[in-house]
Structures are given as structure tokens and as C-alpha cells.
Amino acid sequence: MKLIALMTSFTLGLITANAFAGDVQAGKALSEKYICASCHGPDLKNPIAPNYPKIAGQYEDYLYYALKSYKVDNHSQVGRGNAIMSAQAKQLTLAQMKDLAAYVASLPGDFVVKK
Numbered sequence: 001m002k003l004i005a006l007m008t009s010f011t012l013g014l015i016t017a018n019a020f021a022g023d024v025q026a027g028k029a030l031s032e033k034y035i036c037a038s039c040h041g042p043d044l045k046n047p048i049a050p051n052y053p054k055i056a057g058q059y060e061d062y063l064y065y066a067l068k069s070y071k072v073d074n075h076s077q078v079g080r081g082n083a084i085m086s087a088q089a090k091q092l093t094l095a096q097m098k099d100l101a102a103y104v105a106s107l108p109g110d111f112v113v114k115k
């Protein structure tokens with residue numbers, strides 16, 4: 001009985017963890033639709049200007065919260081006000097942001113973690 005309870009909570013844990021994950025294929029389609037590459041570069045890691053960030057390979061949860069913050073825009077504490085990206089994010093639903101985050105995170109990037 002204890003084992004069943006343990007297995008159930010483990011399975012539920014996996015389902016919950018998975019609930020965050022967006023759909024990579026749907027994210028790819030959205031990235032093409034909204035032409036993210038026009039600013040972030042064809043592979044999303046060679047942006048067109050030095051103040052435009054590389055995003056390919058960034059952590060999925062970071063990307064999702066960044067997009068959400070742009071949608072919130074100029075809120076004094078939680079928003080990221082940026083005319084360009086806020087305009088992008090305002091077109092997207094939260095589910096679409098999750099899909100985009102999953103896709104962008106799945107791409108090979110240049111980021112390194114220094115130990």
C-alpha cells in the first residue's frame with residue numbers, strides 16, 4: 001500500500017513537472033509565424049545588433065518568464081519594458097510563450113556554464 005502511494009505521488013510529480021513543458025513543434029511554427037529570426041538571427045544565436053540578445057539554447061523557464069515579463073511591460077516591479085519585445089509578447093498567449101520557450105531552449109546555443 002505504501003509502495004502504491006509512493007508510485008502514485010511519483011507519477012503525479014512527473015505529470016506536474018511535465019505540465020510546464022511547451023510543445024517544441026508548435027513553438028517552431030510560432031517562431032516562424034512571428035519571425036523571431038528577423039532580429040535574433042536565423043539560428044536565434046546571431047542577432048542583427050549587439051544589443052539584441054542571443055536566445056538559442058537558453059533555459060526554457062528563463063525564456064518563458066522573460067516573455068511573460070515583456071507582456072506585463074512597464075510594471076514597476078515585475079515587468080520588462082522594452083518597446084520592441086513588449087510589442088512581440090503582447091501578441092502571444094501564455095501557452096504560446098511556453099511553446100516558444102520549449103523550441104528556443106531546444107536549439108543549440110553558445111551559452112556556457114562556468115564552474
Ligand code: HEC
Nearest residue numbers: 034035036039051052053055063066067082084085088100
Ligand atoms: C523586431 C526585433 C525583434 C523581434 C521580431 C523579436 N525580438 Fe526578442 N528581443 C529583441 C530585443 C531588442 C531584445 C532585448 C530587449 C531588452 O533590452 O530588454 C529582445 C529580447 C528577447 C528575449 C529576452 C532575452 C534575455 O536574455 O533576457 C527573449 C526571450 C526574446 N527576445 C524572444 C523572442 C521571441 C520568442 C521572438 C519571436 C516571437 C522575438 N523575441 C522576436 C528584438 C526582437
